[in-house]
Structure formats: C-alpha cells, structure tokens
Amino acid sequence: MSSVGIRVEGVEFSYPARRVLRGVTLDAGKGDLVGVLGPNGSGKTTLLRAISGFLRPQHGCVYIEESDISGLRPREIAQRVSVVGQSSTFEFPFSVNEYVLFGREPHVGPFQAYSARDRELAREAMEWTGVLEMAGRPVTELSGGEQRRVLIARALAQQPKVLLLDEPTQGLDINYQVQVMALLRSLAREKQVAVVAVLHDINLASSYCDRVVLMSQGTIWAAGSPAAAITSENLSAVYGSQITVSFETGRPFVWPVAPTLAASHGAGMPQVFLVGGGGTAQRLLETLVLARLRVVAGVLNVGDADWLLCRSLGIETVDEEPFSPVSSARVEEAKHHARRSCALMLTQVPFGPGNLRNLEIMDDALASGKPVAVMGEEDFGSRDYADGRAKQALDRAVALGAERLIDEAQAVDFLRRCVEWAKKSSS
Ligand code: ADP
Numbered sequence: 001m002s003s004v005g006i007r008v009e010g011v012e013f014s015y016p017a018r019r020v021l022r023g024v025t026l027d028a029g030k031g032d033l034v035g036v037l038g039p040n041g042s043g044k045t046t047l048l049r050a051i052s053g054f055l056r057p058q059h060g061c062v063y064i065e066e067s068d069i070s071g072l073r074p075r076e077i078a079q080r081v082s083v084v085g086q087s088s089t090f091e092f093p094f095s096v097n098e099y100v101l102f103g104r105e106p107h108v109g110p111f112q113a114y115s116a117r118d119r120e121l122a123r124e125a126m127e128w129t130g131v132l133e134m135a136g137r138p139v140t141e142l143s144g145g146e147q148r149r150v151l152i153a154r155a156l157a158q159q160p161k162v163l164l165l166d167e168p169t170q171g172l173d174i175n176y177q178v179q180v181m182a183l184l185r186s187l188a189r190e191k192q193v194a195v196v197a198v199l200h201d202i203n204l205a206s207s208y209c210d211r212v213v214l215m216s217q218g219t220i221w222a223a224g225s226p227a228a229a230i231t232s233e234n235l236s237a238v239y240g241s242q243i244t245v246s247f248e249t250g251r252p253f254v255w256p257v258a259p260t261l262a263a264s265h266g267a268g269m270p271q272v273f274l275v276g277g278g279g280t281a282q283r284l285l286e287t288l289v290l291a292r293l294r295v296v297a298g299v300l301n302v303g304d305a306d307w308l309l310c311r312s313l314g315i316e317t318v319d320e321e322p323f324s325p326v327s328s329a330r331v332e333e334a335k336h337h338a339r340r341s342c343a344l345m346l347t348q349v350p351f352g353p354g355n356l357r358n359l360e361i362m363d364d365a366l367a368s369g370k371p372v373a374v375m376g377e378e379d380f381g382s383r384d385y386a387d388g389r390a391k392q393a394l395d396r397a398v399a400l401g402a403e404r405l406i407d408e409a410q411a412v413d414f415l416r417r418c419v420e421w422a423k424k425s426s427s
Contacts, residue, residue: 005194011060035205038215078106082155093138103157145176279305342422351390
C-alpha cells in the first residue's frame with residue numbers, strides 16, 4: 001500500500017466570474033501514476049494549479065504528504081512539488097545540463113552556488129531520463145520528445161514527492177508518447193513519487209496509469225482503476241457523445257469509432273499484416289490501433305481468440321475453417337494482403353502442424369523486401385511444436401533481416417520506421 005503523496009479534500013475554486021472546481025476530493029499515493037481525464041474546460045489544469053499551490057482554493061485543503069500547503073511557503077512547496085506545465089517551452093539556449101540544474105534551485109540557499117551534490121543529482125536525473133548524452137547541447141535545438149524528457153529530468157532533479165504534469169504527451173508522435181508514459185510510470189514506482197498527469201489520450205491513460213480521475217464540469221465524475229473508471233457509460237456521459245470501450249484486451253480500450261467501423265477507420269492508412277492466433281495478438285492489436293494503422297490478420301481459424309477479437313473490432317481477417325490446418329488457398333490470400341502492407345508482424349504465437357504454413361506468408365514478405373518483425377525475445381524453440389521446422393524458419397527469417405521486438409515501445413518504433421519507409425517509397 002503506497003503512502004499518501006497528495007490529498008485533496010473538498011476543494012472549491014472560482015475565478016472572479018466563474019466557479020471551476022466544485023468540491024473536489026482525491027488522493028494520490030507515492031508510487032502511483034494518476035491520470036486526470038476530462039473534456040476541455042472541465043477544470044483539469046485548474047486542479048493541478050490548486051495542488052501546486054499556485055492557486056489558493058476558496059474552500060477545502062490540499063495536503064502534500066501530511067502538510068497542508070496553505071501553511072507552507074512557496075519555497076517549501078517547491079521542495080516537495082515539481083510542475084511540468086503545458087506551456088513549459090524553451091526560449092533560451094541553455095545547455096541541457098544547466099537547465100536540469102535549475103531543478104535544484106529550491107534547495108539552494110540565497111547567494112549559494114550549486115554544490116557537488118546538486119550536480120550529482122542533476123547528472124543522475126539526466127541519466128535516468130536518457131538525456132545525459134546531450135548534456136552539453138542547447139535545449140532549443142532538441143526534438144520535441146527530447147525536450148519533454150529534459151523537462152522531466154529537471155523536475156526529477158528537484159527530488160519532489162509530487163510531480164504534476166499538464167499534458168506531457170501533447171504534440172508528440174506515438175513513439176515519444178509511449179516513451180514519456182513509460183518513463184513517468186517507472187519514475188513513480190522507482191522514486192516513490194506521486195505523479196499526477198493531465199492526459200488527453202484515454203488509451204494512454206488506460207495503458208499506463210494506476211488510477212484515473214475523470215472530471216466533468218469541475219467535479220470528479222469517476223475515479224479508480226482504469227477498468228473501474230473508463231467505461232462507455234462514464235465516457236459517454238462526460239464527453240457527451242457515444243464512446244465505445246472494449247475490455248477484450250483485459251483493460252479498457254477506447255476505439256476511435258464504433259468497433260464495426262474500425263477497419264474502415266484505417267482505410268487509406270498504411271496497412272500492417274499480422275500473424276497471430278490463440279489470443280497472442282491482443283497487445284499488438286492495441287498498439288496498431290493506437291498508431292491508427294489499418295490491420296489485416298491471418299490466417300486465423302474461425303472461433304480462435306484472436307479471430308473473435310478481430311471480429312468484434314471489425315478488423316479484416318483471412319479465415320480458415322475451425323480446427324482445420326491452414327490451407328494453400330488461404331495462405332495465398334494472406335500473401336496477397338501482406339504484399340499490399342507496409343510491414344508484417346508476428347506475435348509470440350506457437351507454431352504446430354496446423355498453423356505452420358502461416359510462416360510461408362512471412363517468407364514471402366521477406367523475399368519481396370517487406371519489413372518483418374517477430375515479437376518476443378525467448379528462443380524460437382520454445383514456441384515450436386512442429387519438430388523444429390518453425391524454429392528453423394524463424395531463425396532463418398532473423399538471419400534475413402526480420403527484427404526481434406521485445407515490447408510495445410519497440411513495436412511502435414518499428415511501425416514508425418515502416419510507415420516512413422512506405423511513404424518515401426511511394427513518393
Ligand atoms: P481544462 O484543463 O479541463 O481544459 P481549465 O482548468 O483550464 O480546464 O479551465 C476550467 C474553466 O475555467 C474553463 O471554463 C476556463 O475557461 C476557466 N478558466 C481557466 N483559467 C481561467 C482564468 N485565468 N480566468 C478565468 N477563467 C478561467
């Protein structure tokens with residue numbers, strides 16, 4: 001059980017002509033990543049400002065650890081709370097190292113220079129966020145994703161108990177969004193910080209947050225685990241339109257359109273061919289849909305867990321009869337789809353005599369120069385139930401250039417490269 005980092009009790013806040021927060025109560029434990037969701041204008045930024053002490057609520061209290069922040073001086077708050085605001089941008093070309101050192105300001109006395117300890121903490125923060133190698137470069141010359149990591153490094157150097165972020169993934173491509181969210185989650189857990197982030201992407205929140213808070217018109221409409229709070233009912237009520245949430249993948253996932261339209265949603269988008277089966281495709285399907293890519297999956301036996309998932313999401317499949325071995329005709333059909341795709345990806349599906357022929361689709365894609373990726377890092381022997389033939393084919397594929405991907409972040413990176421490559425070769 002995590003100890004309390006933030007406790008907000010009955011907070012009411014009004015701007016001169018506008019009541020914005022209405023009796024907001026929530027808490028965030030140290031080690032928790034809490035996502036704050038809700039439509040524009042629902043009060044998310046105002047709530048962060050109240051927690052950071054920037055705005056003083058007319059009623060209610062905010063506690064950081066056990067201290068009521070209304071009794072703390074700004075410097076004492078800054079020693080406990082780091083804020084990465086929406087408008088945190090870089091106007092001056094400080095080096096990354098200088099900028100991260102600014103995070104030590106609340107801990108440095110007047111007219112004091114940074115100590116060796118301050119420099120060490122800044123160095124650790126840069127190392128931890130993966131920006132140490134760019135320590136000497138001007139912050140103004142970094143990419144959006146790198147800048148976001150520098151902002152987090154500065155916040156980390158501050159050694160906060162609480163980290164507040166306003167839309168930390170805004171404007172980043174999916175690859176960097178996933179990187180930033182993974183960084184925030186490990187920061188919360190490993191440094192035992194209460195991290196509260198306003199997020200726009202419900203699926204990112206569902207994937208990475210321990211808890212979510214759904215705001216509506218200055219109140220908390222729902223709060224709890226993603227599974228408890230991110231429901232069709234709650235989202236539809238708060239966002240005012242019918243929103244479909246699927247739990248097929250074990251946690252709530254919002255489809256951009258009604259599931260039956262998911263396939264056409266991807267029309268005109270680069271297509272990825274997916275070889276899966278037996279429920280191994282769930283995570284990868286989420287990643288592909290998050291990346292807004294069109295997917296065709298196969299060859300799948302009718303009734304298989306992945307077939308059911310694709311069916312419920314409206315994703316096109318190449319189908320084989322239930323419990324029957326994959327036939328030549330279906331393999332040829334699948335090859336046709338794979339040739340029209342920008343990449344082919346294989347899940348960690350085991351191969352036996354029934355589905356071994358699906359590896360011919362991979363061979364064909366490799367022979368025609370398509371990028372191919374295989375998920376999982378374990379030896380291929382562990383998923384071979386075909387007398388070594390699957391292992392042999394997969395080892396050969398890797399020798400011919402198929403990439404091995406360990407997690408979703410690597411899958412996203414692979415897809416990004418494939419889409420860029422496809423764009424270049426069609427222009
Ligand atoms: P969100 O972050 O959910 O988009 P905000 O907290 O930014 O919502 O804003 C909540 C409401 O408060 C909005 O109606 C907004 O127009 C209003 N508001 C925000 N900042 C100010 C301000 N400085 N003065 C007056 N009203 C404001």
